[in-house]
Amino acid sequence: xxxxxxxxxxxxxxxxxxxxxxxxxxxxxxxxxxxxPNPKWxxxxxxLYKGKVKWPEVPDGVTNLAKGKAVTSSDDFPLLGELEFVxxxxxxxxxxxxxxxxxxxxxxxxxxxxxxxxxxxxxxHYHSQLRAYHDVVVQISNDPEFKxxxxxxxxxxxxxSAKLGKGSDKVYGETNEGWPIAVxxxxxxxxxxxxxxxxxxxxxxxxEVEVFGK
Amino acid sequence: MSNQLEQKNTxxxxxxxxxFVSSAAALGTGLVVASKPMKSLAESAKKEDLNVAVIGFGxxxxxxxxxxxxxxxxVRFKAICDVWPYKQKYAQRYLQxxxxxxNVYTDYQDMLDSEKDLxxxxxxxxxxxxxxxxxxxxxxxxxxxxEKLMSNTVEGARSMVLTQRETGKLLQxxxxxxSNPRYIHAKEKLIDEANLCGxxxxxxxxxxxxxxEDDTWPKKYEIDQSTLDKYGYANMFEFRxxxxxxxYGGGPISDLGAxxxxxxxxxxxxxxxxxxxxxxxxxxDKHEWYDNVMAIxxxxxxxxxxxxxxxVQTTTSAGGGYYEYFMGTxxxxxxxxxxxxxQVFQEAGADWAEWIDKGYIKQGASGGGGGYNPLAPKPWDKxxxxxxxxxxxxxxxxxxxDIPVDLGNKKxxxxxxxxxxxxxxxxTALNCPADKAFASSVMILAANEAVxxxxxxxxxxxxxxx
Numbered sequence: 001x002x003x004x005x006x007x008x009x010x011x012x013x014x015x016x017x018x019x020x021x022x023x024x025x026x027x028x029x030x031x032x033x034x035x036x037p038n039p040k041w042x043x044x045x046x047x048l049y050k051g052k053v054k055w056p057e058v059p060d061g062v063t064n065l066a067k068g069k070a071v072t073s074s075d076d077f078p079l080l081g082e083l084e085f086v087x088x089x090x091x092x093x094x095x096x097x098x099x100x101x102x103x104x105x106x107x108x109x110x111x112x113x114x115x116x117x118x119x120x121x122x123x124x125h126y127h128s129q130l131r132a133y134h135d136v137v138v139q140i141s142n143d144p145e146f147k148x149x150x151x152x153x154x155x156x157x158x159x160x161s162a163k164l165g166k167g168s169d170k171v172y173g174e175t176n177e178g179w180p181i182a183v184x185x186x187x188x189x190x191x192x193x194x195x196x197x198x199x200x201x202x203x204x205x206x207x208e209v210e211v212f213g214k
Numbered sequence: 215m216s217n218q219l220e221q222k223n224t225x226x227x228x229x230x231x232x233x234f235v236s237s238a239a240a241l242g243t244g245l246v247v248a249s250k251p252m253k254s255l256a257e258s259a260k261k262e263d264l265n266v267a268v269i270g271f272g273x274x275x276x277x278x279x280x281x282x283x284x285x286x287x288x289v290r291f292k293a294i295c296d297v298w299p300y301k302q303k304y305a306q307r308y309l310q311x312x313x314x315x316x317n318v319y320t321d322y323q324d325m326l327d328s329e330k331d332l333x334x335x336x337x338x339x340x341x342x343x344x345x346x347x348x349x350x351x352x353x354x355x356x357x358x359x360x361e362k363l364m365s366n367t368v369e370g371a372r373s374m375v376l377t378q379r380e381t382g383k384l385l386q387x388x389x390x391x392x393s394n395p396r397y398i399h400a401k402e403k404l405i406d407e408a409n410l411c412g413x414x415x416x417x418x419x420x421x422x423x424x425x426x427e428d429d430t431w432p433k434k435y436e437i438d439q440s441t442l443d444k445y446g447y448a449n450m451f452e453f454r455x456x457x458x459x460x461x462y463g464g465g466p467i468s469d470l471g472a473x474x475x476x477x478x479x480x481x482x483x484x485x486x487x488x489x490x491x492x493x494x495x496x497x498x499d500k501h502e503w504y505d506n507v508m509a510i511x512x513x514x515x516x517x518x519x520x521x522x523x524x525x526v527q528t529t530t531s532a533g534g535g536y537y538e539y540f541m542g543t544x545x546x547x548x549x550x551x552x553x554x555x556x557q558v559f560q561e562a563g564a565d566w567a568e569w570i571d572k573g574y575i576k577q578g579a580s581g582g583g584g585g586y587n588p589l590a591p592k593p594w595d596k597x598x599x600x601x602x603x604x605x606x607x608x609x610x611x612x613x614x615x616d617i618p619v620d621l622g623n624k625k626x627x628x629x630x631x632x633x634x635x636x637x638x639x640x641x642t643a644l645n646c647p648a649d650k651a652f653a654s655s656v657m658i659l660a661a662n663e664a665v666x667x668x669x670x671x672x673x674x675x676x677x678x679x680x
Contacts, residue, residue, distance in 0.1 A: 079304055095300075102311045
């Protein structure tokens with residue numbers, strides 16, 4: 001599968017003042033949309049794509065700390081695929097590259113092996129069909145149980161249906177570009193990502209999660 | 215199931231749905247509105263479970279499974295069969311989430327030999343094994359719902375009809391539009407009763423999809439070659455992309471067009487007399503089947519000749535989605551599984567007051583009779599900017615109406631599956647029994663033949679009878 005690299009151009013003067021001196025770079029998979037376009041989606045959800053991905057500014061020297069790291073989840077028996085897919089570096093959309101978790105609110109958790117300074121997280125849920133996932137909540141903690149010292153860095157659960165607190169981040173549509181989240185140096189060993197089904201069904205999917213930091 | 219019930223079901227497959235409804239109404243069973251869907255399982259009291267197995271858990275098997283899982287009672291999954299262990303595990307875990315513990319098989323015959331209490335088998339395997347799977351399940355005493363196209367060969371489809379007759383079991387083919395309440399309303403109310411279209415002179419249908427990459431598979435889930443050989447696949451690429459190869463399927467005209475061309479026959483109550491078609495492998499370099507096909511069928515219907523065009527494109531999603539468009543002297547019905555594409559158009563001289571009063575059609579969201587927009591420029595308005603010209607020969611845009619049938623939250627395959635399960639219980643008749651689907655199979659497979667022959671092909675009426 002061909003990859004293309006994206007480089008985000010940023011104003012160097014703006015970066016100098018906050019210590020961010022390098023654009024985030026990551027490989028993007030090829031778009032692989034399947035099936036017939038759904039006008040219901042086009043009408044109701046397509047706006048989610050407008051002005052979509054904003055690539056965060058990150059300091060020099062950040063790397064993807066999640067690559068190859070252990071992944072656990074709230075679903076002891078994922079329906080399809082393996083949890084290791086979440087950090088295996090492969091972002092293809094096809095069959096066999098994503099893990100599917102059960103219905104309702106579920107999470108995956110990446111163990112970075114040690115406390116790290118995190119500057120950006122990028123998540124690809126599923127991109128062979130236009131869809132948006134509900135209640136996307138991303139948290140960082142040093143507690144593997146996420147019972148204390150939890151920092152929520154993204155939350156689009158606008159009605160608090162996941163009971164993790166009401167969020168104000170935007171609902172977004174899935175594409176091959178994933179969804180990058182700026183983190184600004186939050187420290188923690190564990191990253192937990194929640195979702196609660198999607199506009200296409202009750203199940204939850206992850207192709208890849210990248211955690212950029214030091 | 216009792217012998218008495220089986221006999222009843224066998225009899226029901228030999229009458230049309232309209233005849234059945236009329237008979238039921240005459241007997242005072244309360245089925246008085248033929249255009250409404252049969253009472254669904256969801257609306258009924260809890261029903262006795264039917265034990266169900268599924269052969270094939272690919273994309274279409276999953277679609278059917280999702281639809282069946284929406285049925286609140288009366289379906290108990292017992293077994294899944296798929297030659298790919300990756301999908302076996304998926305199916306088993308998927309069903310576990312919904313409290314169904316199923317046995318898993320690689321070989322369909324092993325499954326039929328081992329599972330002794332099955333009532334129904336859902337066949338969603340590739341087309342080239344539909345006949346093997348369906349015939350074996352029927353002979354094992356099961357009623358079968360088989361995905362369309364019945365088979366990638368006329369011989370395979372014929373064998374399915376003959377086995378159904380021989381066994382007396384039910385065989386529903388997955389042309390699910392035939393159970394869609396919106397389509398039933400269009401056929402029974404708007405065409406048959408109200409004759410809104412007048413004489414249908416032209417049909418236009420299409421399903422256009424954008425280019426997509428071939429299906430892939432991860433190395434760790436590759437099926438070994440001996441297993442592929444055993445189940446008839448040349449290699450893993452063809453296993454994953456079987457729809458594009460002549461050995462396994464009928465190509466896009468079968469995968470997509472079959473649903474819609476089947477509706478041509480249903481709405482016209484006729485089979486075509488001829489077909490001429492063009493197409494080719496215009497874009498993809500690893501495929502055998504034509505990625506773009508354009509076909510014209512000619513019908514001699516009750517009211518006269520109808521020419522029916524159909525195109526399937528897999529290189530562009532342009533052109534307005536997927537629909538069937540029945541155009542006549544009095545009006546036109548553009549219909550699709552997606553309500554977005556569905557509208558009824560009234561010719562200027564047609565008087566539809568009676569049908570509007572009866573609620574057969576309704577005002578659209580834009581008001582004033584569907585598509586009429588009082589703010590839109592009138593034919594007599596001065597063109598803005600000075601660049602326009604009024605062409606008095608141009609026909610005014612037709613007033614449009616909506617079809618007042620809301621499918622609610624049901625998945626589009628659910629109606630057809632409910633019709634199948636209700637038929638197994640003896641509560642109704644199949645909406646797409648094998649003999650009707652056989653006629654559609656003949657004409658759809660002929661499209662590929664016509665492309666290859668590069669000439670018009672004539673049908674004999676006997677070709678449509680198994």
